[in-house]
Amino acid sequence: MSFELIIAETRGRVGLITLNRPKALNALNDQVMDEIGAALDGFEADDNIGAIVITGSEKAFAAGADIGAMASFSYMDAYKGDYISRNWERVKTCRKPIIAAVAGFALGGGCELAMMCDIIIAADSAKFGQPEVKLGILPGAGGTQRLPRAVGKAKAMDLCLTARFMDATEAEKAGLVSRVVPADTLLDEALAAAETIAGFSLPVVMMIKESVNRAFESSLNEGLLFERRVFHSAFALNDQKEGMAAFVEKRKANFRHD
């Protein structure tokens, strides 16, 4: 897959998307989001891909939505053009797991893009923030909704209202990121985690992603019921037979992803 503002490649069973607009610190415009969407379409259609990593550069995962592109927007441009919903939701609808590997700035839409992923692994250089308030706007791609779910109301209010940045250590303590690693090992760590996930049964991995996400959309009892039904359905998989046989026979499971 060949793109202009991102690089999409495969590493084993992992699809890797690298944002590639270095001069604008990977600011996210329509073209970037369309290209991410097209890359995700390709990876989702590819049976040989079991997990995806999205990363940026050493200096910036993404410094936000492209401010220049938005500066002259009218209300009608935003509303009729279905700004954000049109091409940002594709990340959310991806059924395969996505890891955001974040170094440097993840601000505004950049932080929101990372939060749309399933796991955030941060370099020790990472800085997260929702500084839209400084621009006379508010977060528009989930910052006021996903951030409080990740870090709680107090910290989400603090970040969104003061525009201050949160470093990687604080982000890990607050629950936004799952691990912090030295910057020079970030991509290796993220790819290794993705490769581990991609080695498990793909349908089971997809069921786990769907079930964990359901926890944020339902009451506890509804979520537990959903989990139980999906759990029962796992016994229809060849991979369940293989996984348990492998345990009993003390060997490594060889999942066929069905």
Ligand code: CO8
């Ligand atoms: N949009 C466009 N260009 C950007 C952006 C951006 N968000 N961020 C940085 N750039 C550009 C700069 O304009 C500069 O370009 P040039 O060299 O041509 O002047 C280049 O990247 C390098 O930036 P700096 O010189 O500013 O680099 P510094 O190291 O001095 O500062 C910062 C780095 C702190 C990251 C600084 O660039 C900054 O504050 N950037 C803006 C951060 C921000 O406000 N982000 C939020 C944007 S609004 C948003 O995301 C809304 C989300 C709504 C939903 C998304 C829908 C699409």
